[in-house]
Amino acid sequence: MTAIENAVPAVSDRLSRWTLLIFACALVNFLLGQALIVAGVTWPEVAFTAGSTLAAVHLITLGWLTLLMFGALFQFVPVITTKPLLNQWLSLAVLILVEFGLTGMTVGFLALNRGASGLARCLPFGGTLVLAGVLLAMGNIVTPLLCSRPLALPGRFVLAGLAFLLATVLLGFTFALALSVPAFTPLAAPLLASGVGYHVLAGLGGWFTLTAMGVSYKLLPMFMLAPEERGWWGECVLQFGISGFGLSVIAGLLSVWRPQAVLLNAVQHLGWLAIAVAVMAYLIDVLRLYRTRKRARIELHNRAACGAFLSLAAALVIAVVLVASHRLAAYAPALVLLVLFGWLSGLGLTQLYKIVPFLTWITRYGHQLGRDAVPRVQDLVDEARTSPWFVIYFLGVALAALGAFINVAYVCRTGAAVSAGATLGLGFEYWRAWRGHYAGRTRPATPIPPPYLSRGGPAP
Amino acid sequence: MTTPEPLTLDIREELRRGGEPLPHIMETVRQLAPGQALRLLATFEPLPLYAVLGRKGFGHQATHHNVEDWEVLFTPGTAVPEQPKGKKPHTTTVSTGDWPAPSAFLDNRGLEPPEPMVRILDSLEHLGHGEVLEAINEREPVFLYPELEARGAAIHTDKRDDGVHLLIRRGA
Numbered sequence: 001m002t003a004i005e006n007a008v009p010a011v012s013d014r015l016s017r018w019t020l021l022i023f024a025c026a027l028v029n030f031l032l033g034q035a036l037i038v039a040g041v042t043w044p045e046v047a048f049t050a051g052s053t054l055a056a057v058h059l060i061t062l063g064w065l066t067l068l069m070f071g072a073l074f075q076f077v078p079v080i081t082t083k084p085l086l087n088q089w090l091s092l093a094v095l096i097l098v099e100f101g102l103t104g105m106t107v108g109f110l111a112l113n114r115g116a117s118g119l120a121r122c123l124p125f126g127g128t129l130v131l132a133g134v135l136l137a138m139g140n141i142v143t144p145l146l147c148s149r150p151l152a153l154p155g156r157f158v159l160a161g162l163a164f165l166l167a168t169v170l171l172g173f174t175f176a177l178a179l180s181v182p183a184f185t186p187l188a189a190p191l192l193a194s195g196v197g198y199h200v201l202a203g204l205g206g207w208f209t210l211t212a213m214g215v216s217y218k219l220l221p222m223f224m225l226a227p228e229e230r231g232w233w234g235e236c237v238l239q240f241g242i243s244g245f246g247l248s249v250i251a252g253l254l255s256v257w258r259p260q261a262v263l264l265n266a267v268q269h270l271g272w273l274a275i276a277v278a279v280m281a282y283l284i285d286v287l288r289l290y291r292t293r294k295r296a297r298i299e300l301h302n303r304a305a306c307g308a309f310l311s312l313a314a315a316l317v318i319a320v321v322l323v324a325s326h327r328l329a330a331y332a333p334a335l336v337l338l339v340l341f342g343w344l345s346g347l348g349l350t351q352l353y354k355i356v357p358f359l360t361w362i363t364r365y366g367h368q369l370g371r372d373a374v375p376r377v378q379d380l381v382d383e384a385r386t387s388p389w390f391v392i393y394f395l396g397v398a399l400a401a402l403g404a405f406i407n408v409a410y411v412c413r414t415g416a417a418v419s420a421g422a423t424l425g426l427g428f429e430y431w432r433a434w435r436g437h438y439a440g441r442t443r444p445a446t447p448i449p450p451p452y453l454s455r456g457g458p459a460p
Numbered sequence: 461m462t463t464p465e466p467l468t469l470d471i472r473e474e475l476r477r478g479g480e481p482l483p484h485i486m487e488t489v490r491q492l493a494p495g496q497a498l499r500l501l502a503t504f505e506p507l508p509l510y511a512v513l514g515r516k517g518f519g520h521q522a523t524h525h526n527v528e529d530w531e532v533l534f535t536p537g538t539a540v541p542e543q544p545k546g547k548k549p550h551t552t553t554v555s556t557g558d559w560p561a562p563s564a565f566l567d568n569r570g571l572e573p574p575e576p577m578v579r580i581l582d583s584l585e586h587l588g589h590g591e592v593l594e595a596i597n598e599r600e601p602v603f604l605y606p607e608l609e610a611r612g613a614a615i616h617t618d619k620r621d622d623g624v625h626l627l628i629r630r631g632a
C-alpha cells in the first residue's frame with residue numbers, strides 16, 4: 001500500500017494559504033493605530049474614551065492582534081490537532097469581513113469624536129461585519145479542535161480564548177448600539193457606564209492572553225526543543241486562567257446592575273486572585289521551559305520574546321499593587337498600554353520573526369527538498385540586522401509605559417514613536433524574509449549519501 | 461511442549477568496528493526455531509529494532525548492564541502495541557506488513573524543525589524505490605506528510621516515550 005491513509009490530509013490542508021496575507025494586513029493596521037497615537041490625537045493627549053482613542057485601540061486590538069491570532073491559528077490549529085480547517089476560503093472571508101468591519105468601526109468612532117452624527121451609525125454596522133467575521137473564524141478553528149480527541153493543552157487554551165472572544169465582541173457590539181442608536185441607549189446605558197472594563201478584561205485577558213499562552217506552549221518548545229508536556233503547571237495555568245477571567249468578567253458584568261452586592265464583589269476579587277496565580281504560574285513555567293531546553297543557543301525570536309514575558313511580569317506586579325492600593329481605575333489605561341504593546345504585541349512581533357520565514361520557506365522550497373540545493377530557514381533572515389529593532393521596540397514600549405504611569409504625555413508619545421519606528425523596521429525584515437532577500441547564498445548540494453544517514457542500522 | 465533456549469547474538473564487536481549488523485540480525489531471526497527467543501548483546505539500546513521485530517511479533521525486554529553493554533531479549537508472540545502511559549498511541553494506519561526491513565536509519569532527535577524533515581527528504585532521495593527508511597523524531601513531522609504524499613511515499617507513525625518512530629517507504 002503506498003497511499004497515506006487517514007489522519008494525513010492533503011497538501012493544501014496543511015498550509016494555511018491566507019496566513020501570510022492576514023499577517024501583512026494585521027501589521028498595516030498596527031502601524032495605523034500607532035500612527036494615530038504618535039500623531040497625538042489619542043489618549044494621553046485626549047480622553048481614554050474619546051472616539052479617536054477608541055479608533056486607535058480597535059485598530060490595534062481587532063485589526064492587529066485579533067487578525068494576527070486568526071492568521072496564526074489558521075496555520076497552527078491544524079498542526080496541533082492534525083485535522084484540517086473547515087475551509088481555507090473561510091480564512092479569506094474572515095480577513096475581508098474584519099477589514100471592512102474595522103473600517104466602518106473606525107469611521108464610526110471618529111464620528112463619535114464630533115458628537116453622534118449620522119456617520120456614527122457606521123459603528124454598529126462595522127461591528128456587525130466584524131461579528132460575522134469572528135463567527136466564521138471561530139467555526140473554522142473550532143472544527144478541527146472538536147474533531148481532535150484528546151485535545152492537547154494548547155488547543156484547550158485556544159478553545160477557552162475563543163469563548164472570551166465571542167463575549168468581547170458581543171459586549172462591544174452592545175456598546176456600539178448604545179452609543180449610536182438612540183433607541184438602544186436607555187437599555188444599555190448602565191452597561192456602557194460601568195461595563196467597559198469587562199469588555200477590556202475579556203478581550204485582553206480571556207481572548208488574547210489565554211490564546212497567546214496556548215500558542216506559546218506549542219511554539220516555544222517546538223523551536224527550543226523543550227518538553228511539550230507541561231503537566232501540572234500547564235494545567236494550573238489553564239484552570240486558574242479560565243476561572244479567573246471567567247469569574248471576574250461574569251461577576252463584574254452582573255455587578256453592573258447590582259453594584260452593592262457583596263457576594264459579586266467577593267467573587268470578582270477571587271477571579272482577580274486566580275488571574276494573578278495563572279499569570280505567575282505561566283511565567284514560572286516559561287522559565288522552566290527555557291531552562292530545560294535542549295538547544296543551547298536559541299534563535300532571535302525566542303531571545304526577543306523575553307521582552308514580552310518581562311512586560312507581562314511587570315504588568316502583573318503593577319496590577320497587584322494598583323488593586324491593593326485601590327488605584328486601578330486611575331491607572332487602567334497605562335496598564336492596558338503595557339499589556340497591549342509589551343506583552344501581546346511584543347510576543348506577536350517576536351514570534352512572527354519565526355513564523356513568516358518558516359511558512360515562506362516551506363511553501364517555496366518544500367517540494368524541492370532532497371532534490372535541489374535549497375536555502376535553510378535561517379538563510380531567509382538576518383538576525384544580526386534585526387535584533388536591534390527588537391531592542392528598540394521594547395525600549396520604546398518601556399518609555400511609553402513610563403510616560404503613561406507618571407502621566408507625562410510627551411514621554412508616552414515619544415516612546416510610542418520609538419516603538420512604531422521599530423515596528424516599521426521589523427516589518428521590512430519580515431518583508432525581506434518573504435521576498436527571499438537574504439536567500440542568495442544557497443547551501444551546497446547534499447553530498448551523496450548524506451553523512452548522517454546510516455545504512456543498515458542506527459549509528460552507535 | 462518445552463520452549464527452546466534463547467539464541468544469543470553478540471553484535472558488540474561488529475558495532476565497535478562500525479559494521480552494519482542489521483542484515484546479520486535479520487538472518488539470525490530467520491534461523492530461530494518456532495517459539496525461540498533471541499538474546500541480543502549490543503553497545504546501545506537498539507531502539508529501531510523494536511519496531512522492526514515488533515512487527516514480526518517479537519516483544520522485547522532490555523537490560524542495561526553497563527555504559528556500552530545492553531542485553532535485549534526478543535521473545536516471539538509477546539509483542540504488545542506500545543502504549544505510553546497516559547497517552548493514546550497515535551498511528552497513521554498504513555499497513556506495513558509487506559514492507560521490507562528498513563535499509564537506512566536516522567536519529568533526528570535533538571534537531572530543530574525543519575531539520576528532521578530536511579534530512580528525511582534528503583535521505584529518501586538516496587534510497588531505492590520501495591526501500592524503507594526508519595527515523596526517530598522529537599515530534600510528529602506534520603509538515604512532512606504533504607511532501608511525502610506529493611512524492612508518492614508512505615509513512616507509518618508511532619508515538620512512543622522516547623520519540624516519534626517513523627517508517628517511510630519510498631514510492632515505486
Ligand code: HEM
Binds near residue numbers: 057058174192199
Ligand atoms: C477582540 C475584540 C476587542 C477588543 C480586544 C476590544 C478592546 C477594547 C478596549 C481595550 C476598549 C477600551 C478603550 C477605551 O476606552 O479607550 C474598548 C472599548 C470599546 N469597544 Fe472594544 N474591543 C473589541 C471589539 C469590539 C467590537 C467588535 C466592538 C463593536 C463595535 C467594540 C466596541 C467598543 C466600544 C463602543 C467601546 C467604548 C465604550 C465606551 O464608550 O467607553 N469593541 N474595546
